[in-house]
Amino acid sequence: MFNKILVANRGEIALRIICACKELGIRAVAIYSEADRNSLHVRFADEAICIGPPRLNESYLNIPAVISAAEIANVDAIHPGYGLLSENANFAEVCDSCGLKFIGPPPEVMRLMGEKEKARATMKKEGVPILPGSDGIVSSAEEAQEWARSVGFPVIVKASAGGGGRGMRVIRGEDELPNLFHAAQSEAAAAFGNGDLYMEKFIERPRHIEFQMLADEHGNVTSLGERECSIQRRHQKLVEEAPSVKVTPELRERIGGILVKSLADLGYMNAGTVEFLMDEDSSLHFIEMNTRIQVEHPVTEVTTDVDLVKSQILIAAGEKLSSVLTEPVYFRGHAIECRINAEHPERFTPSAGKITALNIPGGTGIRVDTAAYTEGVIPPYYDSLIAKLVARGRDRAEAISRMSRALEMFVVEGIYTSIPLHQRIVHDDDFRAGNFDTKFMERFLAPKEDAAKS
Amino acid sequence: MNQKEIKELIEFLVEKDIAEFELERGDMKIHIKRGTAAHSTSVVQVAPALVSGATSIPLMPPVVASPAPVAVPATAAATPSSGGPEAAEETDLFIVKSPIVGTFYEAPSPGAPPFVRIGDGVKEGQVLCLIEAMKLMNEIEAEVSGEIAKQFVSNNTPVEYGTALFGIRRK
Numbered sequence: 249m250f251n252k253i254l255v256a257n258r259g260e261i262a263l264r265i266i267c268a269c270k271e272l273g274i275r276a277v278a279i280y281s282e283a284d285r286n287s288l289h290v291r292f293a294d295e296a297i298c299i300g301p302p303r304l305n306e307s308y309l310n311i312p313a314v315i316s317a318a319e320i321a322n323v324d325a326i327h328p329g330y331g332l333l334s335e336n337a338n339f340a341e342v343c344d345s346c347g348l349k350f351i352g353p354p355p356e357v358m359r360l361m362g363e364k365e366k367a368r369a370t371m372k373k374e375g376v377p378i379l380p381g382s383d384g385i386v387s388s389a390e391e392a393q394e395w396a397r398s399v400g401f402p403v404i405v406k407a408s409a410g411g412g413g414r415g416m417r418v419i420r421g422e423d424e425l426p427n428l429f430h431a432a433q434s435e436a437a438a439a440f441g442n443g444d445l446y447m448e449k450f451i452e453r454p455r456h457i458e459f460q461m462l463a464d465e466h467g468n469v470t471s472l473g474e475r476e477c478s479i480q481r482r483h484q485k486l487v488e489e490a491p492s493v494k495v496t497p498e499l500r501e502r503i504g505g506i507l508v509k510s511l512a513d514l515g516y517m518n519a520g521t522v523e524f525l526m527d528e529d530s531s532l533h534f535i536e537m538n539t540r541i542q543v544e545h546p547v548t549e550v551t552t553d554v555d556l557v558k559s560q561i562l563i564a565a566g567e568k569l570s571s572v573l574t575e576p577v578y579f580r581g582h583a584i585e586c587r588i589n590a591e592h593p594e595r596f597t598p599s600a601g602k603i604t605a606l607n608i609p610g611g612t613g614i615r616v617d618t619a620a621y622t623e624g625v626i627p628p629y630y631d632s633l634i635a636k637l638v639a640r641g642r643d644r645a646e647a648i649s650r651m652s653r654a655l656e657m658f659v660v661e662g663i664y665t666s667i668p669l670h671q672r673i674v675h676d677d678d679f680r681a682g683n684f685d686t687k688f689m690e691r692f693l694a695p696k697e698d699a700a701k702s
Numbered sequence: 703m704n705q706k707e708i709k710e711l712i713e714f715l716v717e718k719d720i721a722e723f724e725l726e727r728g729d730m731k732i733h734i735k736r737g738t739a740a741h742s743t744s745v746v747q748v749a750p751a752l753v754s755g756a757t758s759i760p761l762m763p764p765v766v767a768s769p770a771p772v773a774v775p776a777t778a779a780a781t782p783s784s785g786g787p788e789a790a791e792e793t794d795l796f797i798v799k800s801p802i803v804g805t806f807y808e809a810p811s812p813g814a815p816p817f818v819r820i821g822d823g824v825k826e827g828q829v830l831c832l833i834e835a836m837k838l839m840n841e842i843e844a845e846v847s848g849e850i851a852k853q854f855v856s857n858n859t860p861v862e863y864g865t866a867l868f869g870i871r872r873k
Contacts, residue, residue, distance in 0.1 A: 282864065297803060298865075299803050301863070313802060316836055319804075320804065
C-alpha cells in the first residue's frame with residue numbers, strides 16, 4: 249500500500265482525494281498555487297507545497313513543478329483528480345519514468361481514448377454501438393453529400409484536430425451542405441491549423457448517458473451502472489443523476505457487458521467513464537471515454553455504496569477488484585447532484601470573491617462535497633464549481649424532494665451562486681417527469697429571454 | 703512542541719520583549735526572531751526532522767491551525783514558507799525567492815565551497831545557489847547587486863515556489 253500520495257489538483261476534488269487517503273491511512277501531500285494558499289485542501293493535507301503563482305500554466309499544469317514537489321515530498325503515487333493533468337498521457341509517462349505511480353490507466357490507453365476518431369474506431373471493433381460516422385476524414389463537400397445521403401440527415405461535421413464547438417456545423421439538408429461544409433473547414437483551419445473534418449449522424453434531442461467503469465490491474469473489469477447528465481448549459485453539466493429514467497435493466501446489463509469485455513480487451517485500468525448519446529428511440533451511441541474520475545462520481549457512490557476514489561487508490565496499489573468490491577455491485581435508490589457554481593444564476597457571469605456566510609445543508613440523504621468555507625475566497629483563476637450537492641432517496645421523487653429542501657437550506661452569501669437556478673430546475677414539471685434531453689436548458693432559459701425582450 | 707506550546711512561547715517572548723530566541727531539543731529546532739514594535743511580526747523557523755534524507759515541508763495558511771507534527775504558524779504578514787523576509791530591521795533587503803520547487807544546494811558540488819557567503823558582494827546575474835528539480839540543476843541568479851546579508855535556507859533542504867533563499871542588501 250502507498251505510504252504517501254501527492255494530490256495533483258485543487259478545490260473540492262483535491263479534498264475528496266485527501267478524504268480517501270485519510271480513510272486508508274495514507275499521508276496526503278497537497279500542492280497549491282499562491283492563490284490557493286488558504287484553501288481547504290491545503291489545510292487538511294498532511295503536507296503542502298507551494299508550486300507556483302496563480303495561473304494554471306505556471307502551477308497546476310506545470311509538470312516539472314508538480315513532479316519536483318512529488319520528489320521532495322518523497323511520495324509513492326500521484327492522484328491527478330479530474331481536469332488539469334488527469335488525461336495528459338505525457339504527464340502519466342513522466343510519472344512512470346520518475347518511479348511515481350500514476351493513479352489511472354496506462355498512458356497508451358489514455359492516449360488511444362483521447363483521440364476521438366481512434367476511440368470511436370476501437371470501440372466500434374469491440375461491438376460497442378457508435379453513432380454512424382464517416383470512418384475518417386471527409387475530404388470534400390461531394391464526399392460529405394454522399395455520406396450524408398446514406399446515413400440520413402441531419403448530420404454534423406466536426407474538426408478532427410480539436411473541439412470546443414469550433415469547426416462544427418449541423419447540416420440538416422442537401423442544399424445547405426456545401427456552404428456549411430466549407431465554413432467548417434475554414435474555421436477548423438483557422439482554429440487548429442488543420443481543416444480536416446469528420447462527420448457523424450446528428451441526434452436532434454439526445455440524452456447524455458454515461459457508464460461508470462472500474463478495472464483492476466489484473467484484467468478484471470466491472471460496470472457500476474449509468475448516470476444521466478442531460479441537464480447541461482453550453483456543454484457544461486449542471487445536474488446529474490443515477491440511475492437514468494430511460495435506461496431499462498436490460499439495457500444496463502447489455503451495455504455494461506459489452507463495455508466490460510471491451511475495456512478488458514483494451515487493457516484498461518482504474519476508473520473510467522464511457523459516454524453515450526441516447527436518441528429518441530432509446531438506443532445508445534458511443535461518443536467518447538473519459539479516462540479519469542469524473543465530477544459527478546458521487547451519484548454513483550451513493551446508489552452503489554462503492555467509494556470510487558478509494559477504489560482507484562486500491563487498484564493502483566495492486567489490489568484485485570474482488571477485494572476492492574467485496575460484494576456484487578447493487579443499485580439502490582436514486583441520487584441527484586447539483587453542481588453549485590460561483591456565478592450569477594441568470595447572467596452566468598463568474599462571481600469570484602469572499603464567502604461571508606455559509607450554511608451547508610445536511611440531514612437525511614444529503615451529501616455535500618465542497619472546499620468552500622466561511623471567509624474563504626473564491627479566486628478568479630480557476631473554474632467556478634464551489635460545491636456538489638447530492639441528494640439521495642429511495643426513489644426519484646424522494647431524491648427530488650430532498651434536493652429541493654437542501655437547496656432551500658444552502659445559504660451562500662458574499663458571492664452569487666447557481667443555487668436559485670437549480671431550485672427552478674428541480675421544480676420544473678418536465679424535469680420532475682424525467683422528460684428532458686440535452687436541449688432542456690436552452691428551452692428552460694429561452695422563455696425568460698423572450699419575456700425580457702417583449 | 704505542539705501548536706499550543708509554540709503559541710504560548712511566542713506570547714511569552716512578546717510579553718518580555720525578547721527579540722530573538724533559539725531552542726534545540728533532540729532533532730527539533732526552533733528559532734524565533736521578532737521585528738520591531740512597528741511591524742510586530744514573529745517568525746518561526748522549524749527545521750523538519752530529517753528521515754532518511756527526505757524532508758517534508760508542512761506548510762500552513764496563516765488563518766487556520768496547522769497539521770501535526772511540525773507546524774509553521776505564520777502571521778498575516780509573513781509568508782508561511784520560511785521566515786526571515788518580514789524581519790523589519792532590514793527594510794531595503796531584496797529577498798531572493800525560489801522560482802521553482804526543488805532541493806537547495808549552496809555549493810556547486812558536495813564539499814566545494816559555497817557560491818556565496820554572508821558578507822560577500824554580489825553582482826546582478828551572479829549565481830547564488832543551485833536548485834535541483836527533476837534531476838536537473840538550476841542556477842539561481844541574483845536579480846540585484848549588493849551584499850549577501852542573510853541566507854534563509856540551509857544546504858540540501860527542500861524549497862517550494864516562493865521560499866525565501868537570500869537577503870541582499872542593495873548598495
